[in-house]
Amino acid sequence: xxxxxxxxxxxxxxxxxxxxAAGSDxxxxxxxxxxxxxxxxxxxxxxxxAIGDQVLDLRATGLxxxxxxxxxxxxxxxxxxxxxxxxxxxxxxxxxxxxxxxKALLPQAQAEYTVPCRxxxxxxxxxxxxxxxxxxxxxxxxxxxxxxxxWVPIGYHGRASSIIVSGQxxxxxxxxxxxxxxxEPSFGPAKRLDYELELGFYIGQxxxxxxxxxxxxxxxxxxxxxxxxxxxxxxxxxxxxxxxGPFLAKNFASTVSP
Amino acid sequence: xxxxxxxxxxxxxxxxxxxxAAGSDxxxxxxxxxxxxxxxxxxxxxxxxAIGDQVLDLRATGLxxxxxxxxxxxxxxxxxxxxxxxxxxxxxxxxxxxxxxxKALLPQAQAEYTVPCRxxxxxxxxxxxxxxxxxxxxxxxxxxxxxxxxWVPIGYHGRASSIIVSGQxxxxxxxxxxxxxxxEPSFGPAKRLDYELELGFYIGQxxxxxxxxxxxxxxxxxxxxxxxxxxxxxxxxxxxxxxxGPFLAKNFASTVSP
Numbered sequence: 056x057x058x059x060x061x062x063x064x065x066x067x068x069x070x071x072x073x074x075x076a077a078g079s080d081x082x083x084x085x086x087x088x089x090x091x092x093x094x095x096x097x098x099x100x101x102x103x104x105a106i107g108d109q110v111l112d113l114r115a116t117g118l119x120x121x122x123x124x125x126x127x128x129x130x131x132x133x134x135x136x137x138x139x140x141x142x143x144x145x146x147x148x149x150x151x152x153x154x155x156x157x158k159a160l161l162p163q164a165q166a167e168y169t170v171p172c173r174x175x176x177x178x179x180x181x182x183x184x185x186x187x188x189x190x191x192x193x194x195x196x197x198x199x200x201x202x203x204x205x206w207v208p209i210g211y212h213g214r215a216s217s218i219i220v221s222g223q224x225x226x227x228x229x230x231x232x233x234x235x236x237x238x239e240p241s242f243g244p245a246k247r248l249d250y251e252l253e254l255g256f257y258i259g260q261x262x263x264x265x266x267x268x269x270x271x272x273x274x275x276x277x278x279x280x281x282x283x284x285x286x287x288x289x290x291x292x293x294x295x296x297x298x299x300g301p302f303l304a305k306n307f308a309s310t311v312s313p
Numbered sequence: 314x315x316x317x318x319x320x321x322x323x324x325x326x327x328x329x330x331x332x333x334a335a336g337s338d339x340x341x342x343x344x345x346x347x348x349x350x351x352x353x354x355x356x357x358x359x360x361x362x363a364i365g366d367q368v369l370d371l372r373a374t375g376l377x378x379x380x381x382x383x384x385x386x387x388x389x390x391x392x393x394x395x396x397x398x399x400x401x402x403x404x405x406x407x408x409x410x411x412x413x414x415x416k417a418l419l420p421q422a423q424a425e426y427t428v429p430c431r432x433x434x435x436x437x438x439x440x441x442x443x444x445x446x447x448x449x450x451x452x453x454x455x456x457x458x459x460x461x462x463x464w465v466p467i468g469y470h471g472r473a474s475s476i477i478v479s480g481q482x483x484x485x486x487x488x489x490x491x492x493x494x495x496x497e498p499s500f501g502p503a504k505r506l507d508y509e510l511e512l513g514f515y516i517g518q519x520x521x522x523x524x525x526x527x528x529x530x531x532x533x534x535x536x537x538x539x540x541x542x543x544x545x546x547x548x549x550x551x552x553x554x555x556x557x558g559p560f561l562a563k564n565f566a567s568t569v570s571p
Binding site for chain 1: 523
């Protein structure tokens, strides 16, 4: 497990005053990475760190030289921890960086975001037993959980190319559905569009094909965590999902937090 | 459909003599792209074109300036067709390029290959009815084909990061299996490792999220075709595949032709 240090001290405060407000999503103890630009500017997206109601331009601080999150994701855990510490120290109340870094802030209200990194593979695990039971009842009222559920991690690959950022509009999918009493399926817009609130894990450093990662080493491969909405067209899914799992019922959009 | 022109003329011959031999896999009418280097050299992979028993270094001909197949894949159909025509013309018997291009050849016996491009999403379609029936009988003897099979394209996403090139070794996967009469599953090496001979389609230019590609325009998005072996651990698959489809039973390796 990560050792807690000064960057996790609950008493640490920031010179960005909004970060110190009770209930702030982004106090100095929570400094998530994202990719952003000034809304409407059309500029290239840059890596930013949320702090209070602001975004800090990380390249402008001189701490990194890239706009590519995948470069950061490929760093070692020690390198990433060192970067985190420098960011926290620079944002901490009394930091000598304050004057320089104030120029690198943009109010979040003036920012727009994009998907934070290039996603190579997106894997969806069916790990919430309450969710699995609820969804299972929709399709198999007599057997919501399969016999394998409590033994092996049930997962499948999603479509990496349809991952979009929260707030980005998308079209309601069209597809085939078939009522139980219908002789043939029909085609049209999905009528049962559902959402799924999931936790997304961003994997940084990989492993060589065929080599195992021990449980004790797993955390070293984890770059970050975000929220994830796996939009689902349940009526399409019910008709298409056997025997190979959901496909078009999920492929139109999956939303990540910035 | 593509218009046939001189590059498809069955009578066209090459100054690469091995390409004219009866039964050659790579006559001048079939000039597949791949990525290769001199075996054991450790050099960066370059884009090559197979011709007879040779590989032509495409950048050395001056026709392209990249070693990145995805750059070629992003070209328009007209640009790709123009490049193809120049390659065929340069390799044709009597071509003024012969003296220069001979220096850009490497015998295939001295080459090693890699996966030809970066794969964003790998989608496996279950489109062969004989295959689907045969595999279906393994898992569901009483219902090999599901009611949806003849109505909607059945497909699922595979793991893009475990696609390797033909001939590249990989480890036999380990995983859970459960005999029908066993009370609990057991863990160990797969005992029923299977292969699937499939045709792989490389998609070049994409489309915007939510926009449809008409059937008549589909071919313009197709960059190329190759052979594909979707290795499958059938004993792992039988236990894990419900309700979300195959996962670990397929994730250890999928082999593409160079």
